[in-house]
Amino acid sequence: MDYKSQYYNILSLIFLGCIFTSSASYAQDVPPVTGDKAPEVAEVGIYVTNIFDLNFPGGYFKAAFWLWSKSKNKDYAIEKEIEVIGARDIKIDNPVIMVTSDGRYYRSVKITTTINQNWDIRAYPFDVQHIKIAVESTTSDVSLLKFVPDNKSSGYDPSIALVGWVFTNMEVETYPHAYKTDWGMGSVPESAYSRFTTTITLKRSSSRIFGTAFLGFFVADVLTGTTLIVESFASTRRAIPFIGRLNMVVGALFGAVGNKYLTTYHFHPGDLKAAKIDKPNFGRGLPISAQRRSFLKPRWNHDRQERTNLLKTQCSGSCCLS
Known part of the structure; x- marks a missing residue:
């Protein structure tokens, strides 16, 4: 057994x-x-080496920067699978490829581009501009590829010489940008792609520009006020018979200062379409003389005979100048 x-x-x-x-x-x-496959993650960073040609009438700026990605996928080529949002032209150099110490595949490219920008100069010359460099995936949506910002290594070159401007801040972020279209594929009604955005804040050097730009207007306004005060008293009108010529000189001064302001700082009527300009604030100091004129007008009505004599004097002075 x-x-x-x-x-x-x-x-x-x-x-x-x-x-x-x-x-x-x-x-x-x-x-x-299991559930849906997790998207591939690519850590993206940027280092801005140059920003130049801030063109307000044209609505654009130019920039040069290095863009890199770190991914576990050795076949991911960031230089071939992205677009710079709002770029008018773009030049991408050959990539630098290597493997990092943690086993990820590193690719870095230098990009030079011209990007559209919506300038807001309603507070000129005390305006602050926020220029954006946005890079977006073109071949893979967020279900396949996700960007993660490299905040530690991203930055800008402090030696960038942008005359009249001061760099105050730089931020990088990533987010899914949605498009309400199926791109003609007849599948899902909308899609989203990962976008990497760099925002650089520039502050205009307002004190020097404000003095040089509006000093002529201040002087012309003082002369105009002096002329109106002189005209408000009969004794001064009799003592200065050539007040009409002085008015013409002040008017010519306003015209010369305004012409220099427009040509020097490149503001012309086309700028009103290319940038946000608050028209009532543009040349805010100009209505001062009109306010003084309305204030002093009652004084002029008390002596019609003297005003008539003054008008004759001005007419004779104008004839002499002509």
Whole structure:
């Protein structure tokens, strides 16, 4: 009986072993049931080496920067699978490729581009501009590729010489940008692509520009006020018979200062379409003389005879100048 018992025990063990072996092989053949596949992650960073040609009438600026990505996918080529949003022209140099210490594939490219910009100069010359460099994936949506910002290594070159401006801040962020279209594929009604955005804040050097730009207007306004004060008193009008000529000189001064302001700082009527300009605030100091004129007008009505004589004097002075 002992031999039979041992024999049956050995057969039982062999049978159980066969069952476990077949179960294990079946488990290997059947793939596990999981959710959607996680998107590939690419860490993206930027280093701005130059910003130049801030063109307000044209509504654009030019920039040069290095853009890099770090990904576990060795086939991901960032220089071929992105676009710079709002770029008029773009030049991409050959990439630098290497493997990082943590085993990720690193690709870096230098980009020089011209980007559209919506300037807001309603507060000129105390305006602050926020220029944006946005890079977006073109071949893979957010279900396949996700950008992550490299905040630690991103930045800008402090030696950038942008006359009249001061760099105050730079921020990088990533987010999915949605498009309400299926791109003609007839699938989902909308899609989203990962976008990497760099925002650089520039503050205008307002104190020097304000003095040089509006000093002529201040001087002309003082002369205009002096002329109106002189005209408000009969004694001064009799003492200065050539007040009409002085008015013409002040008018010519306003015209010369305004012409220099427009030509020097490149503001012309087209700028009102290319940038946001608050028209009532443009040349805010000019209505001062009109306010003084309305204030002093009652004084002029008290002596019509003297005003008539003054008008004759001005007319004769104008004839002499002509």
